[in-house]
Amino acid sequence: MKKLFLIIIILAFGTFIFSESKEELLDKIEKRFSSIKEFSATFNQKVAPVIGEAQFFEGTIDILRPHNLRMEIIAPEKQLILYNGETAWVYLPEQKYCLKYSCGKENSLSKIPRYIFEPFNNLIVDTLYSDTSFIFIKLSMKEDEEFFQCIELKVSKDKMLLLSLTFKDKTGNKTEYNFSEIEVNSKKKINFTFTPPDGIEIIEK
Template sequence: MIKKFLPLCGLLLLVLAPSRVSASGEDSAALILKAYEGVSDLSARFSQITAIETTEIEKTTSGNVFFKRGGKMRWEYEGADPQLIVSDGKVLWFYQVRDRTAVRRDTANLPPSAKVALDLLGGLRDAGKYFEQSSCGEGCLELKPKKTDPDLKRLVVRHGTEGFITSVTTENALGNITKVEFSEAKKNTGVKDAIFTFTPPEGVEVVDENGEKN
């Protein structure tokens, strides 16, 4: 479940300064940065399609997502297998409702690229240290980790004419592809900090980042 982190946070990587961007990708990066400059919080509906290369199986899920400055985020997965991913900027939780299991991970121990990913609305000025960025067509920006990462081979972001992100597609080293599309986005609605905290319900098994059960 931890390995789902980067694909799910793909959206976050794009609010970045256009440093170290190829000439063809500079316009997209600058436009995206400008679009989110005045955004303090963001909420949207999302739909996610995951295609597993080895099995040719596609899994479709959907739900609601919330972001707030300071690395705060909340992904609510609906349907037969509800899940919750929450971060207050310091602690990241993965809660599988059906399995009654919650994984806790300190954001300080995440790899550099993931730390950048968590800071959605903070400018992400150092994103260029970890990703090569280039254009992949009109309204399209591609990011590739500078260091080999089995969980993230490349990330493709598509955006509208004003720079707001409409979809994020990630691919890992195995060729598995996850595409997340966003709709009904709302900016600066006063999302409360309380929704970015998580307390495991009674009876839920908590597992730390080392796999130890608490």
């Protein structure tokens, strides 16, 4: 009976230690993310729909607080994606047209800067665990929304930098970004504005 009681105490104490270290780890990640004003990287993107084949993209991404986003996709087809907090553009030079989104309507592009810089302000942490090199975090929405159901982050344990970001929607579709060659707070000049070239069809959404 004494042995059983001792085991229960050890297990309870062990659970407390784990919870405390988990909170400390989350606090470190939050502080690191809040210190980042600029985020630049190369990326590979995988879009995996519930029905149909997965699509793959690669390119570069630049994000500036609070909401500026620039993505240049180089494969399989060139695309330029820009978001400045007011307007979102998706330009397809080979197709000679661009899409223009009014930010009076929220779109999935407007979510990316928010979830990279401040995911914990907008989401609820469901699970957090780590191994020797990485920290894995699953978050869900505080309120029901039309775009995503949950988000998964993979963070490097040494530099506390975001290495991958995965979005899952309510129907099971998944979009995954994997980042490499990451630079933060580099203060490089990035153009977040877009002027459509002459002769380009503009489709407003």
